Amino acid sequence: MRHIFLLLALLSYIPAIQSITCTNDFTRVGNKCLKLFTTPTSRTNASRTCAEYAGNLVTIKNHDDNFLLFAFVGNATDDDVWIGLYCFDKNVTNCLWDDGQGSAEVYNNFVSSRSEGNQFFGFYECVYYKVGDPWNGHWLSADCRWLRYSFVCEIPTTFDDDCALNFNGSCYIPSEELINSTQSLGLDSAQKICQENDGNLISIHSANENRFVLNYYKSLGLDSVLLGAVVTKHFFWMDDSHWDFSNIDHTNDEYGTCLKMALQNNKTVSKGSWYITPCDGSHYFMCKRSAGNSDLIHVPKVVKAPPSQCNKVLLMSGTFSSPTYPENCMYTLKTLDGQQIRITFQKFYVANGYIQIVEDYQGAEVKQKFSGTNKNLRYKSLTNELKVLFITEDLENMNSEFVAKFFSVFETE
CATH class of the missing domain: 3.10.100.10 (Mannose-Binding Protein A, subunit A)
Structure with a gap:
């Protein structure tokens, strides 16, 4: 017994x-x-x-x-x-x-x-x-x-759960299911409601998860949704998960300690990208909780591309930057057929020279040239392949610095 x-x-x-x-x-x-x-x-x-x-x-x-x-x-x-x-x-x-x-x-x-x-x-x-x-x-x-x-x-795969939005081992609960549909909240209040429902404000760990959240809001007409991140000198998810994926658009004025996902295209940010914003005021939000036993959920780490890639061919997504010593460079960017390439320059200062983006479109060569200082320089390709040329007119006195991030998007994104 x-x-x-x-x-x-x-x-x-x-x-x-x-x-x-x-x-x-x-x-x-x-x-x-x-x-x-x-x-x-x-x-x-x-x-x-x-x-x-x-x-x-x-x-x-x-x-x-x-x-x-x-x-x-x-x-x-x-x-x-x-x-x-x-x-x-x-x-x-x-x-x-x-x-x-x-x-x-x-x-x-x-x-x-x-x-x-x-x-x-x-x-x-x-x-x-x-x-x-x-x-x-x-x-x-x-x-x-x-x-x-x-x-x-x-x-x-995911775990069986009665939640309406179930993806890769997690349930997603939009704020309108937790509070009045016309109401939005500040960061602390939103996180408190998520925790009361056994979750946290959403963290995002892959391009497909980012698309999953974006797809939900596609027809709701909202401008943005609050993410569960804290912005200091580094970025942290409030649910203590790894920071292993990022879709931040650094071309915006980076003032604040909160992070949002843009749900519409506008002059300053692209749909689906993230931007830093002040935490003041109210925000629409989404909670995320484990669908089943959280010990069984594993989020893989993503290997990030190195930041400098002078005279190399870069595929799908990554980062490239100005050379560390005086030379002219060509960066060839390619993505899948049917997709396009979006480039965001996180830093752009090009003196005594220029950057030229070149691509072939419908049998003709399309060129655009950029120089000077630009805080909000972005470019979306016409096709799935382009070249970025960095030309220094005075190699002995090169005075330029730029850092650019690129990723693949569909035509409607």
Whole structure:
């Protein structure tokens, strides 16, 4: 009998096993959630559809992922499917996954072309998954502009919960569900309400999570939402999670200790970007709490690109800056087909020289030149590739300093 009481006592300390689930009618396949769309479309439209679910085209990081995708689509469609891999050249290290987590260097299943001495059968930037013979379950590249395929979207699994907004192990509760829908609050009052509901003001740890929050507010007509960050010499999330993702637009006047997400485009900030603002006054806000056992939730750290990249090719997102010694530089920026590049200069002082942005658009070369001092210099590309030239007219007396951040956006963002 004593052993039974001990067992019952121990059981009270064992956390309940959380039910892992998928939202939005996605199907759990391995450790991710997938959804097949059988209407053939362009790679660009497929990627945009996935973004509406705060996801991306399916990624395949190992043999198990490849096999599970075959099992998932094999009985549902005879059409080949787009996958979330984009190749900038024939080097697999430059074939990047749409989720921003690595390249095809670790694993790929391209159809081989031994006669040409490389693993690609032909070469185009966009990659699709072959359904049916020949080459069933293998990957081929295709012309992004003209071909149409079915596609599979991917979102992360989460824990079963009755909250309406459930993403990647967390529940999100907008302020209108907690207080009067016409009311907004100051930082301390908003955080107190979140804590009373077992959460904190929102922290954001990936581009897809940022898009998830933005998607919710898309049709509500609000200008901004308060984030759960404290701004001092450094940035801190109020829920004590890692600061491993940032979407701050440093071109605005950085006065204040609060952080907001812009929900609309305006003259000073772009939709979805974050900006520093005073904490005075009232704000719309959103709370975030764990959906299930928080010990099971893991937020991966994101490896950030180094700040100086003179005469290099930069892919997807990152930072580049003025050279540390006198020289002219060219920075080549590329992103996925169907996306554009947004550049924000966090610091811009260019004397005895200039910066020129060059891109090819509809068969013509488009150039824009910038110099002097500019606190709010931003640029959005017309295509998915451009060059930034830094030209110093007097190398012996170079007196320029700039720091720029760039990231990939869809045309409507």
